[in-house]
Amino acid sequence: MIDLEALRSLRAVAEEGSVVAAAAALGYTPSAVSQQVKRLERDTGLPMLERVGRGVVLSRAGAQLVEDGTRLLTDLESLESDLHRQAEQAAGHLRLGTFSTATRGLVAPALAALATSEPLLRVTVTELEPWDAIAHVATGRQDAAVVHAWGDVALDVPEHLERTVVMRERADLVVRPDHPFAGRESVTARDLLGVTWVATPEGTICRQWLSRMYDGTGARPRVAHVAGEFDSHLALVAAGLGVSLVPRLGRSDLAAVPGGPLVAVPVVEPVPTRTVSFVSRRSMAGSPAVTALREALSRG
Amino acid sequence: MIDLEALRSLRAVAEEGSVVAAAAALGYTPSAVSQQVKRLERDTGLPMLERVGRGVVLSRAGAQLVEDGTRLLTDLESLESDLHRQAEQAAGHLRLGTFSTATRGLVAPALAALATSEPLLRVTVTELEPWDAIAHVATGRQDAAVVHAWGDVALDVPEHLERTVVMRERADLVVRPDHPFAGRESVTARDLLGVTWVATPEGTICRQWLSRMYDGTGARPRVAHVAGEFDSHLALVAAGLGVSLVPRLGRSDLAAVPGGPLVAVPVVEPVPTRTVSFVSRRSMAGSPAVTALREALSRG
DNA sequence: ATTCGGTAGCATCGCTGCATGATCGATCTG
DNA sequence: CAGATCGATCATGCAGCGATGCTACCGAAT
Structure with a gap:
């Protein structure tokens, strides 16, 4: 597998024009950059640099790798920043399990409101019977669920799930x-x-x-x-x-x-x-995304 | 920077449902997979797995990383295969320097023909005086050039470039x-x-x-x-x-x-x-892409 | 011819990541 | 309820790999 760290060095060589300049830009020694390029050549089986005069020029494969790989590198960076943003903001993707009447009577209006108040948060709904929904949340196939229980019929949720009453x-x-x-x-x-x-x-x-x-x-x-x-x-x-x-x-x-x-x-x-309840894993119950969803449903 | 090797392990955990199964699928020991996940958590500062029962479930950050990262992994694989295909096929992107009269009289029709015979090959043209074009090819700012020389006026090309006569x-x-x-x-x-x-x-x-x-x-x-x-x-x-x-x-x-x-x-x-000649770096003169371009110009 | 700038190669050191075996916790079974 | 089993993690040892610093070599400029 191509090492993105090495690819970044190759890109630096392409941009800076030489191995020393690239190394200086990245804070490495020229030897390190050279070896990283060597590693790329070993991994791909293709030459990346060719010596010309007293400098180097990217080979065809190298130029292509930089051209295509730059997009990958920026993707990786944005992925990483998304990851951190979604840890503090209500953003990203949540999978919600619901039962049928709640879907139309409670979830649909709540999600409509949520779409405007939290535009970065995407929620996908799957209809499930409450026990299935709880099992799915417990095993991570869903992130949260809206479940119901009649009167005194107990609804036992595993220890690592959290349940809050949304409405009666x-x-x-x-x-x-x-x-x-x-x-x-x-x-x-x-x-x-x-x-x-x-x-x-x-x-x-x-x-x-x-x-x-x-x-x-x-x-x-x-x-x-x-x-x-x-x-x-x-x-x-x-x-x-x-x-x-x-x-x-x-x-x-x-x-x-x-x-x-x-x-x-x-x-x-x-x-x-x-009793209609909102269920989520205790570990992510405090996250902004789950909190926003729970509160949107509680308001409904 | 996120290690894609570790990300692949995390994805395997998500798909297989457990660390042992993921390790078996990837040919690692469970410990190795666990350590890779730990590394991801250290690099991102976010939890990836949470224990539930005697198994594990992906956390919110983990699920998101897998969801977004899967595209990255497939991109990386396709990039790698593209790289090898372009080493054996006439595909990819070539930058061609030409002089003005050749642009319209020779290059344009040749590229038109090439577009149908080699649909995977993309060529971008820049007009340059012959000596500039040769310098650009020598330093890698162009991949090839169409140059001309009148009669016995010598056109000295560096040693690492190859020149073939296209037409007189x-x-x-x-x-x-x-x-x-x-x-x-x-x-x-x-x-x-x-x-x-x-x-x-x-x-x-x-x-x-x-x-x-x-x-x-x-x-x-x-x-x-x-x-x-x-x-x-x-x-x-x-x-x-x-x-x-x-x-x-x-x-x-x-x-x-x-x-x-x-x-x-x-x-x-x-x-x-x-004399109108085609010039390219000797190292890539044999590549299918350059060969196809040179022959398309020779036929013109 | 000499000097300078730059890259490749080599020996060494340090780190890191994997495997092994042990531990801990949880579930299943008699 | 105790023992067995399964799964994840932890601690440790080891091997491999990459960074460092140095040297050798090459091409270009003086």
């Missing part, structure tokens, strides 16, 4: 206007024992919470339909196929759902509360 | 159609003793040859007008201000000269012959 939100029961619950101020978990559910797939956090709501009642929720996205839930509810528990975050306008308007009824006893 | 051409006497010589088959140097000349500036090779033509006659050419470019000569001749000795190479169409058509009369005894 709740879910409502969504029904058709002609449903018996449509006019109610609120409904309780006990009221819901007999209803037919449109639920999220087995294994999702939302599904877990639905099951947990039935704890102590001895019953299990009757799930008739399964859909991953809440917009699909709304369509199924509008079609009269069941009711759904839909979080407010990222929820579509219920009045504009195809198939007729729907209504949301607050649920109490227990209130289905969801 | 001759000059004609250019006069107005109403000039006494206009109808002649040819004229001799003796015939020209009394004429009034439009000549090139003192110090040019063309001017030297004009003087040389008078050697042995005891006379000196009567130069009334001096112009650097032969198109100006033609205008002056057309205006009836004298006659001129104009080489055929790169000569404008005499019938289309503003101020009336002109005629060319061959000169004999001696025939004003000009």
